[in-house]
Amino acid sequence: MSTDPSASSDPAASSSEAAGGDEAAHTRSIDDFDPYGTLAVTGLYFVLLLVLYALMYFVEFAGRGASIIE
Amino acid sequence: MHIHRFEKLWIGLSLFLIAAFISIVMYGFTVLDLTVPGSDRGGGTVDAMNLAETPFATPGVRKTEDGEYEVYMLARQYFFQPGSGQSLTLPAETRVTFKVTSPDVIHGFQVAGTNINSMVIPGQISRFTTVFSDPGEYGILCNEYCGAAHHTMEGLIEVVPPSEFDESNLIEQ
Numbered sequence: 001m002s003t004d005p006s007a008s009s010d011p012a013a014s015s016s017e018a019a020g021g022d023e024a025a026h027t028r029s030i031d032d033f034d035p036y037g038t039l040a041v042t043g044l045y046f047v048l049l050l051v052l053y054a055l056m057y058f059v060e061f062a063g064r065g066a067s068i069i070e
Numbered sequence: 071m072h073i074h075r076f077e078k079l080w081i082g083l084s085l086f087l088i089a090a091f092i093s094i095v096m097y098g099f100t101v102l103d104l105t106v107p108g109s110d111r112g113g114g115t116v117d118a119m120n121l122a123e124t125p126f127a128t129p130g131v132r133k134t135e136d137g138e139y140e141v142y143m144l145a146r147q148y149f150f151q152p153g154s155g156q157s158l159t160l161p162a163e164t165r166v167t168f169k170v171t172s173p174d175v176i177h178g179f180q181v182a183g184t185n186i187n188s189m190v191i192p193g194q195i196s197r198f199t200t201v202f203s204d205p206g207e208y209g210i211l212c213n214e215y216c217g218a219a220h221h222t223m224e225g226l227i228e229v230v231p232p233s234e235f236d237e238s239n240l241i242e243q
Binding site (some may be wrong): 007010030031033034035038039042043048049050051053054057058062064065066068069070 | 072074075079080082087090091094095098102103104105120165167176181183184185186188198199200201202203204208218232
């Protein structure tokens with residue numbers, strides 16, 4: 001373990017200094033990002049799940065001839 | 071904990087999907103009148119060693135007082151009685167209640183291409199009601215390994231229009 005005081009300085013601080021002291025990069029919240037692509041893919045996947053589940057149940061199961069009714 | 075609004079959206083959608091899946095199955099149970107064979111069907115039990123004293127001694131089709139039909143069937147190594155050898159003839163568009171049991175080992179009773187599928191357990195009567203809406207031939211097969219010749223255990227149900235159903239072959243009550 002180094003005893004050099006300069007080695008224990010905050011690496012984030014030194015990197016922000018290297019980037020010109022842009023403090024705004026550290027105060028951004030998660031709400032500043034809107035992953036519309038992820039939302040679209042997730043939404044499409046959910047719609048697919050619902051449609052295929054309904055198809056499996058109503059067409060392949062319920063629509064398949066004689067069933068046990070009692 | 072802070073959650074992004076998109077994440078809230080798809081967490082909500084996930085819960086909606088689960089609710090939708092359960093609702094679809096409940097719709098089948100309630101509106102479509104679909105059901106599964108179970109212990110609450112009133113099938114009851116029977117002494118598998120003494121079937122001679124039960125209606126299973128003369129398996130076949132019977133007519134009930136309310137004009138419906140009952141099939142007493144034995145699934146045994148390695149045939150369905152009735153069903154194998156000579157086909158079982160049933161009327162279409164009529165309620166038919168199957169009562170199936172086994173004198174030897176566990177069998178399966180599946181009408182191929184339909185949703186009729188039940189285990190057949192010695193000592194238990196598998197009871198289920200169905201309606202064949204279309205005349206035609208329906209194969210029965212055992213889907214529960216029951217011995218060396220399990221793969222040969224099959225039968226045939228011949229569904230005929232109600233007007234062509236011959237009641238002279240019914241078993242007397």
